[in-house]
Amino acid sequence: MTHTAYPQSYYAASANPVPPRPELTGETDTDVCIVGAGYTGLSTALSLLENGFKVSIVEAAKVGFGASGRNGGQIVNSYSRDIDVIERTLGPKQAQLLGQMAFEGGRIIRERIAKYGIQCDLKNGGVFAAITGKQMDHLEAQKRLWERYGHTQLELLDAKRIREVVATDNYIGGMLDMSGGHIHPLNLALGEAAAVESLGGVIYEQSPAIRIERDANPVVHTPQGRIKAKFVVVAGNAYLGNLIPELSAKSMPCGTQVITTEPLSAELAKSLLPQDYCVEDCNYLLDYYRLSGDKRLIFGGGVVYGARDPANIEAIIRPKMLRTFPQLKDVKIDYAWTGNFLLTLSRLPQVGRLGDNVYYSQGCSGHGVTYTHLAGKVLAEALRGQAERFDAFAELPHYPFPGGQLLRIPFTAMGAWYYSLRDKLGV
Numbered sequence: 001m002t003h004t005a006y007p008q009s010y011y012a013a014s015a016n017p018v019p020p021r022p023e024l025t026g027e028t029d030t031d032v033c034i035v036g037a038g039y040t041g042l043s044t045a046l047s048l049l050e051n052g053f054k055v056s057i058v059e060a061a062k063v064g065f066g067a068s069g070r071n072g073g074q075i076v077n078s079y080s081r082d083i084d085v086i087e088r089t090l091g092p093k094q095a096q097l098l099g100q101m102a103f104e105g106g107r108i109i110r111e112r113i114a115k116y117g118i119q120c121d122l123k124n125g126g127v128f129a130a131i132t133g134k135q136m137d138h139l140e141a142q143k144r145l146w147e148r149y150g151h152t153q154l155e156l157l158d159a160k161r162i163r164e165v166v167a168t169d170n171y172i173g174g175m176l177d178m179s180g181g182h183i184h185p186l187n188l189a190l191g192e193a194a195a196v197e198s199l200g201g202v203i204y205e206q207s208p209a210i211r212i213e214r215d216a217n218p219v220v221h222t223p224q225g226r227i228k229a230k231f232v233v234v235a236g237n238a239y240l241g242n243l244i245p246e247l248s249a250k251s252m253p254c255g256t257q258v259i260t261t262e263p264l265s266a267e268l269a270k271s272l273l274p275q276d277y278c279v280e281d282c283n284y285l286l287d288y289y290r291l292s293g294d295k296r297l298i299f300g301g302g303v304v305y306g307a308r309d310p311a312n313i314e315a316i317i318r319p320k321m322l323r324t325f326p327q328l329k330d331v332k333i334d335y336a337w338t339g340n341f342l343l344t345l346s347r348l349p350q351v352g353r354l355g356d357n358v359y360y361s362q363g364c365s366g367h368g369v370t371y372t373h374l375a376g377k378v379l380a381e382a383l384r385g386q387a388e389r390f391d392a393f394a395e396l397p398h399y400p401f402p403g404g405q406l407l408r409i410p411f412t413a414m415g416a417w418y419y420s421l422r423d424k425l426g427v
């Protein structure tokens with residue numbers, strides 16, 4: 001079998017050492033078999049193991065091979081859809097539950113880092129940067145809404161304050177979330193995998209699930225083996241392909257690209273982001289950036305609908321970086337890569353059960369570092385028979401993309417073009 005390696009990212013180049021992990025061969029059994037070793041799978045495994053379950057994970061490639069090992073590393077709380085939209089579309093009870101949970105993922109990440117001693121360059125503080133007056137009004141409204149759910153740590157930044165935290169003239173203001181922040185995403189995933197194994201969980205790499213027998217006693221098949229389980233949790237997200245056709249009809253893989261500069265001098269790094277916060281702007285197709293532990297600028301942006309790999313990532317992303325920081329014009333780009341996240345039409349996660357014993361959570365549509373950690377906890381609660389919080393997600397309605405499999409990519413790209421034009425015009 002061909003082994004699938006990490007992309008040539010900065011994260012893979014600076015990953016903490018890991019033990020070799022076996023491929024699944026032969027037959028074994030467990031309480032819960034999880035498909036996919038990204039944050040969703042790992043967080044679910046940890047929550048289950050901490051509650052006495054036996055857990056095995058089958059991973060098609062390597063731990064953190066998908067979005068969890070490639071992302072911008074930004075701990076962005078809440079969901080990829082604003083809470084007022086959730087309030088308008090769902091009942092008050094469901095909105096209340098989702099609103100209360102919206103900042104929990106960041107706390108779970110910090111608890112795991114502390115409990116399991118994970119080395120992943122954690123820094124506190126994330127900034128949402130407003131380019132237009134309309135975006136600033138939106139941030140002010142969001143802050144007021146979040147306060148109603150008890151999330152009172154958010155701080156608005158005026159034009160002078162935002163200039164003190166990020167050295168660009170692009171922004172008219174912003175909002176600081178000190179419960180946000182940033183991490184080395186692959187090292188977080190690798191640390192969580194080590195924690196899973198320290199609690200007796202088993203992770204098989206290079207072991208794609210190729211079939212799931214969905215009956216009273218589910219069985220997950222890989223090319224060389226199979227796992228009998230009481231429950232299966234599907235956590236393959238944008239890399240799942242068509243393993244579960246009911247799920248792929250209502251979600252679409254999308255690519256986003258990241259570049260990483262050479263290490264900057266300490267003075268230059270500090271001049272760009274003096275407090276070492278991470279930043280994302282408020283555009284529909286947003287730019288996001290931060291410093292790495294060794295003071296490189298990691299800059300991401302852009303979306304490729306349908307997740308085709310663009311030919312020259314640096315040519316797409318570097319001009320965006322220079323529009324924010326022209327002072328980096330002579331700085332070399334050391335790494336460029338792409339990764340896939342899973343978009344749903346509502347931009348809310350796709351969560352639920354298939355029959356009684358196959359569970360899934362995927363499709364957080366952009367922001368997923370915190371949600372996936374919450375999802376793991378909530379999935380584990382459901383498997384323990386406490387499904388109220390799980391059901392708040394499972395009841396979210398989902399619809400197929402307009403245009404079906406053939407036309408959904410151009411239709412969605414047209415929608416995104418429309419929204420990004422509105423951002424440019426400030427309307």
Ligand SMILES: Cc1cc2nc3c(=O)[nH]c(=O)nc-3n(C[C@H](O)[C@H](O)[C@H](O)COP(=O)(O)OP(=O)(O)OC[C@H]3O[C@@H](n4cnc5c(N)ncnc54)[C@H](O)[C@@H]3O)c2cc1C
Pocket residue numbers: 035036037038039040041058059060061062063064065066067068069070071072073074075076207208209210235236237238239240241243255256257258288300338339340341361362363364365366367368369370372
């Ligand atoms: C470039 C990029 C930048 C991003 N930046 C941010 C950010 O800064 N902040 C933020 O909040 N979110 C960000 N996101 C989103 C975030 O990374 C994801 O939402 C999150 O990591 C998803 O985690 P996951 O475990 O659900 O999926 P993944 O991390 O994609 O993991 C799925 C895993 O399942 C495995 N798998 C798939 N199919 C099978 C199968 N059949 N059998 C076995 N294994 C299988 C895959 O190999 C993969 O390892 C970004 C995403 C990308 C791509």
